[in-house]
Amino acid sequence: MSSRFSFIYKFKHATKNPARIPGLLYAGGELVIGKLQQHRRELGLSLILLICSLISLFVGVADISIFDIINQNTEKLRLVFISRIPRTVSLIIAGVGLSISGLIMQQMTQNKFVSPTTAGSLDAAKMGILASIILIPASSMLVKALFAFAFTFLASLIFLKMVESIRYRNVIFVPLVGLMFGGILSSISTFAAVNLNIVQQMNAWMMGDFSGILEGRYELIYVSLPATILTYLYANKFTVVGMGQDFAKNLGLNYRAVMNIGLFCVSLTVSAVMIIAGSISFLGLVVPNIVSIIYGDNIKKTLPFVALFGSTFLVICDIIGRLVIFPYEIPIGMMVGVIGGVIFLILLLRQR
Amino acid sequence: MIKAEDISKSYGNNMVLDNITMQFPKGKVISLIGSNGAGKSTLLSIISRLLEQDQGTIAMDGKKITEFKNKKLARHLSILRQSNNVGLKLTVEELVSFGRFPYSQGRLKEEDHQKIEEAIRFLSLEEIQDSYLDELSGGQKQRAYLAMVVAQDTEYILLDEPLNNLDMKYSVQIMTILRRLADELDKTIIIVLHDINFASHYSDYIAALKDGNIEYYGITNEIITEQILQDVFDINCAITERNGKKTCNYFNHNL
Amino acid sequence: MRHHRNIFVLLAIGLLGAVALFMSYDLGRGWEYALGLRSVKVSAMAIVACCVAYSSVTFQTLTNNRILTPSIMGFESVYMLLQTVIVYIYGDQTFKVLNSFDNFMLSVVCMIGFAFMLYILIYRKGKDNIYLLVLIGLVLGILFHSLSSFMQLIIDPNDFFIIQGKMFASFSNINKDLLGYSAVIMVVTLIIGFRLTKYLDVISLGRDQAISLGINYQRMVQIFLVIIAILVSISTALIGPITFLGIMVTNLTYELLKTYRHSLTIAACCLVTAILIIGGQFLTEHLFHLSTPITTIINLVGGAYFLYLLLGLKKI
Numbered sequence: 001m002s003s004r005f006s007f008i009y010k011f012k013h014a015t016k017n018p019a020r021i022p023g024l025l026y027a028g029g030e031l032v033i034g035k036l037q038q039h040r041r042e043l044g045l046s047l048i049l050l051i052c053s054l055i056s057l058f059v060g061v062a063d064i065s066i067f068d069i070i071n072q073n074t075e076k077l078r079l080v081f082i083s084r085i086p087r088t089v090s091l092i093i094a095g096v097g098l099s100i101s102g103l104i105m106q107q108m109t110q111n112k113f114v115s116p117t118t119a120g121s122l123d124a125a126k127m128g129i130l131a132s133i134i135l136i137p138a139s140s141m142l143v144k145a146l147f148a149f150a151f152t153f154l155a156s157l158i159f160l161k162m163v164e165s166i167r168y169r170n171v172i173f174v175p176l177v178g179l180m181f182g183g184i185l186s187s188i189s190t191f192a193a194v195n196l197n198i199v200q201q202m203n204a205w206m207m208g209d210f211s212g213i214l215e216g217r218y219e220l221i222y223v224s225l226p227a228t229i230l231t232y233l234y235a236n237k238f239t240v241v242g243m244g245q246d247f248a249k250n251l252g253l254n255y256r257a258v259m260n261i262g263l264f265c266v267s268l269t270v271s272a273v274m275i276i277a278g279s280i281s282f283l284g285l286v287v288p289n290i291v292s293i294i295y296g297d298n299i300k301k302t303l304p305f306v307a308l309f310g311s312t313f314l315v316i317c318d319i320i321g322r323l324v325i326f327p328y329e330i331p332i333g334m335m336v337g338v339i340g341g342v343i344f345l346i347l348l349l350r351q352r
Numbered sequence: 353m354i355k356a357e358d359i360s361k362s363y364g365n366n367m368v369l370d371n372i373t374m375q376f377p378k379g380k381v382i383s384l385i386g387s388n389g390a391g392k393s394t395l396l397s398i399i400s401r402l403l404e405q406d407q408g409t410i411a412m413d414g415k416k417i418t419e420f421k422n423k424k425l426a427r428h429l430s431i432l433r434q435s436n437n438v439g440l441k442l443t444v445e446e447l448v449s450f451g452r453f454p455y456s457q458g459r460l461k462e463e464d465h466q467k468i469e470e471a472i473r474f475l476s477l478e479e480i481q482d483s484y485l486d487e488l489s490g491g492q493k494q495r496a497y498l499a500m501v502v503a504q505d506t507e508y509i510l511l512d513e514p515l516n517n518l519d520m521k522y523s524v525q526i527m528t529i530l531r532r533l534a535d536e537l538d539k540t541i542i543i544v545l546h547d548i549n550f551a552s553h554y555s556d557y558i559a560a561l562k563d564g565n566i567e568y569y570g571i572t573n574e575i576i577t578e579q580i581l582q583d584v585f586d587i588n589c590a591i592t593e594r595n596g597k598k599t600c601n602y603f604n605h606n607l
Numbered sequence: 608m609r610h611h612r613n614i615f616v617l618l619a620i621g622l623l624g625a626v627a628l629f630m631s632y633d634l635g636r637g638w639e640y641a642l643g644l645r646s647v648k649v650s651a652m653a654i655v656a657c658c659v660a661y662s663s664v665t666f667q668t669l670t671n672n673r674i675l676t677p678s679i680m681g682f683e684s685v686y687m688l689l690q691t692v693i694v695y696i697y698g699d700q701t702f703k704v705l706n707s708f709d710n711f712m713l714s715v716v717c718m719i720g721f722a723f724m725l726y727i728l729i730y731r732k733g734k735d736n737i738y739l740l741v742l743i744g745l746v747l748g749i750l751f752h753s754l755s756s757f758m759q760l761i762i763d764p765n766d767f768f769i770i771q772g773k774m775f776a777s778f779s780n781i782n783k784d785l786l787g788y789s790a791v792i793m794v795v796t797l798i799i800g801f802r803l804t805k806y807l808d809v810i811s812l813g814r815d816q817a818i819s820l821g822i823n824y825q826r827m828v829q830i831f832l833v834i835i836a837i838l839v840s841i842s843t844a845l846i847g848p849i850t851f852l853g854i855m856v857t858n859l860t861y862e863l864l865k866t867y868r869h870s871l872t873i874a875a876c877c878l879v880t881a882i883l884i885i886g887g888q889f890l891t892e893h894l895f896h897l898s899t900p901i902t903t904i905i906n907l908v909g910g911a912y913f914l915y916l917l918l919g920l921k922k923i
Binding site for chain 3: 113117158161162165166172173175176177179180181183184187188190191194195199200203204206207281282330331333334337338341342344345348349
């Protein structure tokens with residue numbers, strides 16, 4: 001802060017006295033470096049993300065190396081643009097979106113263990129997609145997404161109402177109830193799928209998998225970006241709303257409106273990711289918790305970390321999934337499910 | 353007599369109890385006072401074996417409490433804490449009967465029935481003994497729980513802030529009953545209180561905890577002094593005495 | 608007490624009525640054969656009813672709430688994972704390699720083993736928190752479910768139908784020997800279990816109170832968890848997953864019978880559960896003609912009840 005003032009001061013004086021310009025440049029440099037240092041962790045993480053993304057571009061069945069790009073090998077370049085880049089970009093967006101959704105939900109319920117997985121949101125989205133298949137058999141991706149969104153939004157509303165009535169209990173109780181709720185939704189979906197004889201298929205497109213992402217078929221996922229931006233702007237409001245209706249009213253916030261915006265953002269993200277990539281459990285649960293352990297609970301500060309962590313984690317998992325049984329792939333849904341689950345267990349066991 | 357020796361307990365980096373050593377003489381009412389976080393509830397939980405200490409021992413009449421079988425220990429030591437259990441479908445009489453569990457293991461004999469009746473009478477619960485717990489007021493419920501403890505007929509009764517959420521009338525009622533338990537039935541009452549005036553009027557001994565240590569321990573009237581209270585609670589108070597009992601006025605800081 | 612007796616009489620009559628209806632409805636020509644088949648089913652239902660009743664009521668007392676059921680601890684995911692692995696390895700040879708008896712025993716052993724592993728994991732660290740135990744079981748359940756889903760993807764679609772059949776509870780094709788073995792295990796467990804219900808009464812007062820009254824709390828909780836594990840394993844291995852049945856039956860029982868005595872509550876719950884299962888199976892067979900498995904009916908109704916409980920309409 002003071003370096004900024006001293007800079008402005010020096011600037012004012014420099015315009016009067018040209019001999020002071022070197023000093024001015026020096027102060028300006030100091031300011032920039034100061035800001036960089038403050039955010040050095042974010043920069044470091046961003047760098048890691050960048051590197052991983054680049055790696056992701058070059059990992060795959062088709063052998064593409066950086067020379068192919070430099071030499072403008074048209075066929076390989078096409079592959080990069082049609083498959084690799086969309087895939088990597090989707091991974092990043094999904095990672096950011098799901099992690100932040102988890103963070104919002106945790107803030108709104110003031111409970112560390114709430115996330116799209118433990119609140120039935122993923123199961124509701126699945127139900128929505130199934131409903132769209134049943135009701136409008138040849139539905140486009142957009143229609144499916146709308147259905148998924150509607151179901152997720154509704155389910156999240158119900159979940160929040162449930163949380164309100166069991167607020168003052170042991171903190172582990174809430175995710176337990178959420179998981180049961182998800183189980184109920186899931187069993188209804190399974191039943192419908194059995195009757196249509198598409199259980200195996202349903203499992204297939206439910207399984208989180210980024211291998212089918214192609215240019216022209218994945219743009220829907222960009223829809224979750226505005227949700228992420230909105231979250232950043234509303235971050236503190238979500239925290240206040242999490243403290244209760246009275247508390248929020250007292251501070252002049254429109255409780256219902258903020259809640260609904262939060263749910264809107266979460267539902268949008270979850271349904272978009274679900275349509276494009278399938279179900280990815282535990283991401284929204286594990287990433288915000290790890291970040292909170294390392295960096296604390298100040299949302300404005302930790303939000304960028306949650307986003308960076310989430311996307312990096314997802315990209316790395318995907319790369320591993322592509323390499324482990326090369327040239328076959330382990331779907332990311334399973335990788336994150338197992339790795340995320342194990343991390344969550346470790347978190348639980350060490351916390352108590 | 354209960355003896356605590358070198359009791360220490362920490363949560364993470366926070367040392368809640370630091371080498372506490374003290375004795376609790378028989379047949380007296382001993383209050384534990386101190387500001388929030390001083391460690392009073394923790395100490396009480398450790399003495400009653402609800403919580404495990406990091407180090408140190410609790411001994412009752414010379415024998416370590418960990419060496420007692422819990423069923424037997426329950427005949428000598430009982431503790432009453434804030435109870436939050438939802439949906440207890442019990443009448444007052446059924447709750448008090450639970451107090452006999454260490455002896456009857458569920459099968460009530462003549463002697464058990466007698467003790468139950470006595471406890472109900474002692475706490476003046478005859479009129480509501482067939483009412484369900486969820487129909488009672490806070491004060492009545494607390495008396496019911498106290499009756500259960502009385503029916504348990506233990507030499508040592510530990511209570512953790514029993515006067516929380518009770519209005520004045522019920523608070524005085526409970527403290528009077530505790531006084532009677534000590535005087536008439538020779539029970540030892542160890543009680544955590546946050547209101548020093550109740551401690552002053554009803555206890556024989558007071559132990560003041562601060563930062564995990566026992567700063568002061570002695571006869572009530574020796575502890576209730578302006579200096580000591582200033583040290584323990586960091587407030588000024590004016591003490592008045594009447595009929596041998598001291599009252600602290602800590603409401604006016606500009607003295 | 609008289610009030611309680613009336614309820615039991617009512618329930619007993621209800622049960623007899625349900626059994627009679629089930630056995631005699633639409634018997635048709637080959638009635639001897641049908642009767643034989645149906646008695647097997649009814650016996651299985653009785654066993655499952657007792658298992659579910661005892662384990663659900665006990666579990667809810669241990670966790671001090673009226674919503675959770677023991678199956679959420681991951682038992683059913685373990686069962687599904689095992690079944691998936693078996694089909695994955697043996698494909699359509701599954702039934703030849705592993706007859707229903709071996710499958711049953713293997714399932715029970717795996718589920719009980721899982722429970723023990725869980726308990727040791729939690730209690731070794733000296734942590735006395737049953738909610739944590741349940742949550743960890745649940746997370747492991749999700750993990751196993753992910754693994755199962757993945758394996759199910761790569762299984763031959765024809766073989767998949769074997770697994771699909773296991774996903775839902777079914778009273779058809781129950782091996783009579785299995786019935787015998789499960790009945791024996793269940794009866795022995797329940798005899799021990801019923802003698803311990805007085806400790807449950809004290810535990811319902813809360814952990815602190817229970818210890819103060821001389822109960823060896825941690826030991827008791829462990830024993831009850833083992834009993835629950837055995838009963839849930841038998842029920843799941845016998846007929847498959849019935850997740851949400853527990854919520855319904857316990858709450859219905861609590862509505863009918865207002866008492867703290869678990870011996871009475873559990874006994875009544877056994878009757879209630881039996882009536883509901885027989886009723887549900889009756890609907891499945893004669894109204895839905897087996898197109899809707901009983902699990903779905905139970906999950907739908909149980910699920911709706913679950914929401915009703917939680918949307919603040921009742922204080923829990």
